[in-house]
Structures are given as structure tokens and as C-alpha cells.
Amino acid sequence: MKRKITLKDIARELDVSISTVSKALKNSEEIGRDTKERIQAFAKLYNYKPNNIAISLKNKRTKNIGVIIPDIVHHFFTTVFRGIEKYANEKGYNVIVCVSDESFDKEVINMEMLANGSIDGFIMALSAETQKRNDFNHLKEVTEQGIPLVLFDRVTDEVVCDKVIINDEQAAYDAVKKLIDSGRKRIALFTTENYLGVSSKRADGYFSALKAHKIEIDENLVLQLPFQFENEDKSEAFFKSRSFDAVLCVNEIFAVRAMRMAQSMGKRIPQDLSIIGFTDGILSKLSSPSLTAVAQHGIRMGEIAAKMLIEKVESDREQENFRTEIIQATIIERESTIH
Amino acid sequence: MKRKITLKDIARELDVSISTVSKALKNSEEIGRDTKERIQAFAKLYNYKPNNIAISLKNKRTKNIGVIIPDIVHHFFTTVFRGIEKYANEKGYNVIVCVSDESFDKEVINMEMLANGSIDGFIMALSAETQKRNDFNHLKEVTEQGIPLVLFDRVTDEVVCDKVIINDEQAAYDAVKKLIDSGRKRIALFTTENYLGVSSKRADGYFSALKAHKIEIDENLVLQLPFQFENEDKSEAFFKSRSFDAVLCVNEIFAVRAMRMAQSMGKRIPQDLSIIGFTDGILSKLSSPSLTAVAQHGIRMGEIAAKMLIEKVESDREQENFRTEIIQATIIERESTIH
DNA sequence: TATCAACACGAAACCGATTTCGTATCGGTG
DNA sequence: CACCGATACGAAATCGGTTTCGTGTTGATA
Numbered sequence: 001m002k003r004k005i006t007l008k009d010i011a012r013e014l015d016v017s018i019s020t021v022s023k024a025l026k027n028s029e030e031i032g033r034d035t036k037e038r039i040q041a042f043a044k045l046y047n048y049k050p051n052n053i054a055i056s057l058k059n060k061r062t063k064n065i066g067v068i069i070p071d072i073v074h075h076f077f078t079t080v081f082r083g084i085e086k087y088a089n090e091k092g093y094n095v096i097v098c099v100s101d102e103s104f105d106k107e108v109i110n111m112e113m114l115a116n117g118s119i120d121g122f123i124m125a126l127s128a129e130t131q132k133r134n135d136f137n138h139l140k141e142v143t144e145q146g147i148p149l150v151l152f153d154r155v156t157d158e159v160v161c162d163k164v165i166i167n168d169e170q171a172a173y174d175a176v177k178k179l180i181d182s183g184r185k186r187i188a189l190f191t192t193e194n195y196l197g198v199s200s201k202r203a204d205g206y207f208s209a210l211k212a213h214k215i216e217i218d219e220n221l222v223l224q225l226p227f228q229f230e231n232e233d234k235s236e237a238f239f240k241s242r243s244f245d246a247v248l249c250v251n252e253i254f255a256v257r258a259m260r261m262a263q264s265m266g267k268r269i270p271q272d273l274s275i276i277g278f279t280d281g282i283l284s285k286l287s288s289p290s291l292t293a294v295a296q297h298g299i300r301m302g303e304i305a306a307k308m309l310i311e312k313v314e315s316d317r318e319q320e321n322f323r324t325e326i327i328q329a330t331i332i333e334r335e336s337t338i339h
Numbered sequence: 340m341k342r343k344i345t346l347k348d349i350a351r352e353l354d355v356s357i358s359t360v361s362k363a364l365k366n367s368e369e370i371g372r373d374t375k376e377r378i379q380a381f382a383k384l385y386n387y388k389p390n391n392i393a394i395s396l397k398n399k400r401t402k403n404i405g406v407i408i409p410d411i412v413h414h415f416f417t418t419v420f421r422g423i424e425k426y427a428n429e430k431g432y433n434v435i436v437c438v439s440d441e442s443f444d445k446e447v448i449n450m451e452m453l454a455n456g457s458i459d460g461f462i463m464a465l466s467a468e469t470q471k472r473n474d475f476n477h478l479k480e481v482t483e484q485g486i487p488l489v490l491f492d493r494v495t496d497e498v499v500c501d502k503v504i505i506n507d508e509q510a511a512y513d514a515v516k517k518l519i520d521s522g523r524k525r526i527a528l529f530t531t532e533n534y535l536g537v538s539s540k541r542a543d544g545y546f547s548a549l550k551a552h553k554i555e556i557d558e559n560l561v562l563q564l565p566f567q568f569e570n571e572d573k574s575e576a577f578f579k580s581r582s583f584d585a586v587l588c589v590n591e592i593f594a595v596r597a598m599r600m601a602q603s604m605g606k607r608i609p610q611d612l613s614i615i616g617f618t619d620g621i622l623s624k625l626s627s628p629s630l631t632a633v634a635q636h637g638i639r640m641g642e643i644a645a646k647m648l649i650e651k652v653e654s655d656r657e658q659e660n661f662r663t664e665i666i667q668a669t670i671i672e673r674e675s676t677i678h
Numbered sequence: 679t680a681t682c683a684a685c686a687c688g689a690a691a692c693c694g695a696t697t698t699c700g701t702a703t704c705g706g707t708g
Numbered sequence: 709c710a711c712c713g714a715t716a717c718g719a720a721a722t723c724g725g726t727t728t729c730g731t732g733t734t735g736a737t738a
Contacts, residue, residue: 054694
């Protein structure tokens with residue numbers, strides 16, 4: 001086994017000083033022609049590569065980005081991650097991922113693990129629990145230490161930093177408008193419990209679209225489902241006791257389950273019931289019928305987040321100008337709606 | 340903004356030496372009672388945390404694991420990743436992810452980026468291109484440097500290292516047997532082009548199950564689909580020109596598409612056509628009808644891979660005993676088969 | 679009172695790089 | 709021949725820790 005070779009090894013072997021080797025390998029003008037060539041040839045021969053850790057220590061730059069997301073087996077988050085990783089890699093950065101598992105404590109622990117020199121900056125989406133507790137001290141500590149932070153999707157006004165979000169309210173508005181325009185009058189909303197985070201924005205859009213089109217709001221047409229939607233009783237009861245001709249779902253899982261439930265009760269989609277879901281993932285494309293969906297453009301979101309972060313990381317001067325980028329969601333029409 | 344405080348800062352402030360501070364914070368017996376208390380109190384007050392990079396440099400241990408996977412927007416890989424991350428985090432390790440995007444070059448570049456000190460070991464699944472080229476020098480270089488490596492799912496015999504796989508052949512055999520036992524006689528196989536990697540194992544299982552049950556093998560019942568299966572012509576033609584009463588698909592996407600195609604041609608599932616797919620992902624659970632699937636137990640696979648890697652990393656002595664762990668796949672019966 | 683171990687702490691090397699600054703050698707110039 | 713600037717290289721500090729070894733002080737013992 002050949003261990004990694006260091007500057008010191010090369011210096012010893014060629015009988016020059018470490019500094020000479022270092023300079024020679026950076027092609028410094030300070031070093032003579034033949035000395036440089038000798039050193040460079042030797043280094044190539046032994047496949048010398050500088051030790052990243054040593055460079056990080058010296059530069060106080062790790063070229064690592066920390067990403068903390070609530071879940072990794074999740075279409076939207078992985079899509080965003082894909083964008084982050086893509087952009088970061090192009091810029092020579094590596095990405096360290098931690099999963100908070102929707103837990104406040106894990107989020108805190110993960111941030112602390114990474115904040116002690118392992119990374120140059122954070123990109124994250126808040127865990128559900130963090131949003132509920134409304135406790136953001138761990139984020140504030142990090143920003144106070146001067147570590148750049150970019151929040152995406154699940155953000156908060158409590159922390160001053162860069163943010164990337166989609167215009168959830170507008171997207172929901174547009175989706176409902178599309179349903180109304182196609183002749184639907186009784187439009188249900190399937191959302192998460194407590195209107196958590198982005199769901200509340202989407203609900204706002206739903207309500208305001210109804211208002212704007214003079215459709216009476218019926219709270220009975222709003223169904224709140226748990227994250228872990230294992231039992232179908234709640235939605236089955238909902239289907240049996242309400243009459244409605246369209247549903248807006250805050251994610252594609254709810255949408256597909258709604259479709260299944262409707263079909264099992266003999267309803268045809270989209271003739272009897274139109275459905276639109278957020279998250280244009282693999283389910284939307286491959287369900288039958290395929291699902292009209294609100295595309296959140298995760299890749300772009302990730303790229304933008306990474307771009308914002310790396311800009312901050314690489315600008316030495318302390319910046320105080322924080323931006324919030326808003327990405328326009330778009331509706332992808334498929335078979336679950338009439339058009 | 341409060342910058343991070345270092346040992347040197349504490350030493351200067353309390354008028355002791357750096358070594359004393361270091362020892363005091365590790366609660367060394369060498370340091371006097373009150374000195375220790377003074378230092379510890381001061382450190383707590385100013386929220387001292389040792390710099391990971393410095394420790395890494397000194398210890399030659401980063402407590403980082405490098406994971407390289409072909410794709411991240413992918414149910415199976417993220418599931419495995421989930422297991423890796425879970426186990427690694429418990430052991431105090433962070434995970435650096437790189438996506439090879441099924442490209443050989445990216446795989447090489449990513450490995451080189453990480454192999455220069457950033458990580459203590461690798462966990463990876465080979466990219467499709469790497470498997471095709473059959474070129475594993477980048478892996479060999481890494482292992483020759485003494486960096487532990489664990490391959491999972493997409494592995495190769497060419498590289499000597501720890502591996503974690505599922506018994507693809509057996510699983511395919513069992514799936515086909517199940518179809519046969521339920522009365523099916525003409526069983527098709529939908530696989531990837533060139534029987535890439537694990538697909539060939541699954542095909543082997545498919546063929547040997549047919550043989551074992553005296554069912555004549557009909558090469559016309561094997562359909563090879565491209566990774567990017569955008570056009571449906573090939574499978575539509577297949578459906579129109581062949582008659583078959585069951586399909587084994589090497590992934591759930593093929594399975595769902597097969598279901599759609601069959602349904603659009605008026606076939607009922609499972610009465611007219613049984614379908615089993617590999618990858619027990621979200622599609623399998625939520626498609627209609629839901630899909631009988633071969634569960635690959637990604638989480639366990641990830642945990643085992645991480646466990647194997649960390650054991651190697653933490654055992655200082657050079658080990659030469661490499662294991663291949665085989666995970667038993669299980670069939671999850673749902674609505675797309677008769678039972 | 680001289681000796682010695684125990685105690686408490688500091689100096690310095692080290693991990694592997696970068697970078698500043700100092701200096702020996704050389705050729706050219708007055 | 710003395711002086712000077714350019715050339716080519718080395719010594720040492722630095723990043724922020726850990727760890728080995730040395731040492732001054734103290735109290736106990738012979």
C-alpha cells in the first residue's frame with residue numbers, strides 16, 4: 001500500500017526545502033527552471049495531491065457546503081439537492097448532507113456538528129418541529145458567527161439571511177383559478193394538519209382565489225390529513241359526506257390517494273372530479289390518470305440557493321444585504337383536469 | 340459578530356499556556372483543580388468548540404464518509420443513503436454526497452476530490468457508464484492508498500473490498516415462481532438495455548425459474564427498455580404483438596408504465612395480467628392497482644454498508660479480510676398479482 | 679537539612695500545507 | 709576591486725489543535 005506523499009517527502013527526496021517544493025508546484029517565478037521541472041516531474045510520478053485538510057486549516061476555507069433537510073427520501077428535497085450539488089460541484093465545492101428527520105433536536109445537533117469548521121456555509125429547509133416550536137436560536141448563532149446561511153422552501157421571517165422560496169400562494173391561486181375556469185364550483189382543499197409551513201401559504205391562495213371568483217368558502221371542504229396518512233378512514237368519510245367536483249392537494253401523495261379513493265367510489269377523473277397536486281414528482285407523471293401538478297422547479301431552487309451561498313462565502317467583506325429569491329411555480333397540465 | 344474563540348484566545352485571556360487549556364478542557368488529571376475550573380468556566384461562557392479541521396489534521400481522521408451514487412432523485416438510492424446517514428450520524432460521522440450522474444468521468448473526479456484527505460472512507464454504487472467501461476482504476480487507486488471502500492448494489496468483482504448486495508437472482512426467481520404458482524404460464528421480462536449490472540442477475544433468476552418449472556423460454560417475451568423511456572412505442576408494439584399473462588419488471592417505473600399500457604389496452608390487472616416490479620418505492624404503494632413488489636430493504640443495506648465501513652475505518656491495523664453481505668429481498672404482495 | 683517523588687504547568691514538536699522575509703551567490707557596473 | 713541588484717532558494721511563522729517531555733515548586737521522608 002502506498003501512503004499519500006507529502007511536500008516534506010518530496011523535499012527530503014530531492015534535497016530541497018519544503019517551501020521550494022510548494023512554490024515549484026505552484027509554478028512560482030521564484031524558483032529556477034530546472035529545479036521546478038525536477039520537482040514537478042517527481043510530484044507527477046508519485047501522484048502528489050495536496051492534503052485538503054491542511055489547506056482548509058491554512059485558508060480557513062473548507063470548500064464544503066452543509067445541507068440540512070428534513071427528509072431525503074422525498075422527491076422535492078432531493079430535486080433541490082440535485083440543483084445544489086450540481087452548482088456546488090461546478091464551483092469546486094462538496095456537499096455534506098444531514099437529515100433532520102423533521103426533528104428540532106437533530107437539526108440543532110447537525111448544525112453544531114458542522115458549524116465548527118467543517119463547512120463554509122449552510123443551505124437548509126426547516127424541520128417541521130422547528131417550525132412548530134418557532135425556535136431559531138441555532139440559526140441565529142450560526143449567522144452571528146458569520147457563517148453564511150441560505151434557507152429554502154421552509155423558511156422563517158425570524159432569521160435574517162438569504163432565502164429562496166416559491167410563490168406558493170400565487171401558485172395555489174392559479175391552480176384554483178384554473179379549476180374554476182374549467183367550470184368547477186365546489187373545490188376542496190387537502191392539506192396537512194395545522195397548515196404547517198408552506199401549506200398555510202397554499203391555503204391562503206386557495207381561499208383568495210375562491211373569494212376573487214365569488215365562490216363561497218366552505219370550511220367543510222378543507223380536509224387536514226396527517227403526515228403519516230396510514231389510515232384512510234378520515235378521507236373516506238370526507239368523500240362520503242361531502243360533494244365536490246375538484247380538489248387541490250398540497251402534495252402529490254395526497255393527490256394520488258385522493259384519486260384512488262375517488263376511483264374506488266366510482267368517480268371518473270377528470271369528468272366527475274378534477275385534481276391538482278403540488279410537487280410535480282414521479283407520482284404525478286406516472287399515476288393513472290396522470291396528475292395535473294404544480295411544478296416547484298426544485299433544481300433551479302437548489303442552483304439559486306447554492307449560487308447565493310457561494311457568493312456570500314467567497315465575498316470576504318461582511319455583507320448585510322440579504323435577498324429573498326422567489327421562484328415562479330408553473331402548472332403542468334395532465335389528465336386529471338379538464339382543459 | 341463574534342468570531343469563534345480558540346485555545347490561544349483562552350490561554351492569553353487566562354494567562355496560562357495553550358497546552359494547559361487543552362488539557363484542562365479534556366479534564367486531564369495533570370491540571371490542578373481550580374485551574375481546570377477557571378478554564379472550563381471560561382470556555383463554557385464563551386462557548387468554545389474545538390475546530391474540527393485542526394483536529395482532523397492532527398488525527399488524520401475527518402469523521403466524514405464519502406458517498407457516491409449515480410443519482411439522488413431516485414427512491415432506492417435515497418433509501419440506502421438514509422440508512423447510511425442514520426448509522427453514520429449515530430457514530431458521529433458526517434456524510435459527504437457526490438452524484439456521479441451515471442457518468443464515469445464524474446465518478447472519477449468526485450472520488451479524487453474526496454480522496455485527498457476530506458473523508459475517511461467511501462461508500463458507493465457504480466455508475467452505469469463505469470459498469471459498461473469495466474474500468475475500475477479509480478477504485479483500485481483508492482483502496483491501494485489504504486482508504487476503506489464499501490460497494491453496494493452496483494458492485495464489481497474486479498475490486499477487492501467490502502460489498503453489500505441483495506440476492507437479485509434469488510429474488511427474481513422467487514417472484515417468477517410466485518407468478519407460476521398462481522397459474523401464469525407466459526411470463527414476460529421488462530429489463531434495461533444490455534442487462535446492465537443488477538438487471539442481468541435478475542434476468543438470470545427469471546430464466547432459471549422458468550427452467551426449473553419446465554416453462555419454455557421465449558426470448559420474444561423479454562423487452563429491453565432504455566433508461567430514459569420517453570417514447571412508449573417500443574412497449575406498445577410489444578404489447579400488441581405478444582401475448583402474455585404476467586410481467587416481471589426490473590424496476591417499479593417499468594412496472595407502472597406496463598400497468599398503464601395494459602390498462603389502456605383494456606386488460607385488467609391482475610385478472611388478465613399479473614405484474615411484479617423490483618424496488619418497493621412510493622410508486623408501488625400508491626399506484627392503482629398497487630404493485631406487488633420486491634422490497635430491497637435499502638435502509639438496512641445502507642446501515643450495513645456504513646457499519647462495515649466504519650469498522651474498517653476505526654480498526655487501525657490493515658485488514659485484508661473483505662466480506663460481501665447479502666441482503667434477502669422480500670416480496671410485498673399487493674393488488675397487481677393474484678394470491 | 680538534603681533528597682526525592684508528586685504535582686502542576688509550560689515549551690515545543692507535530693499534522694501538511696502557504697507565505698513572508700531573509701540571505702547567499704552571481705553577474706554586471708563604475 | 710568594491711558595490712549593487714537580481715536570482716534562487718531556505719528558515720520560520722502560521723492555521724488550531726494534541727501530546728510528549730521537561731522543569732520548577734512543594735511537601736514528605738530519611
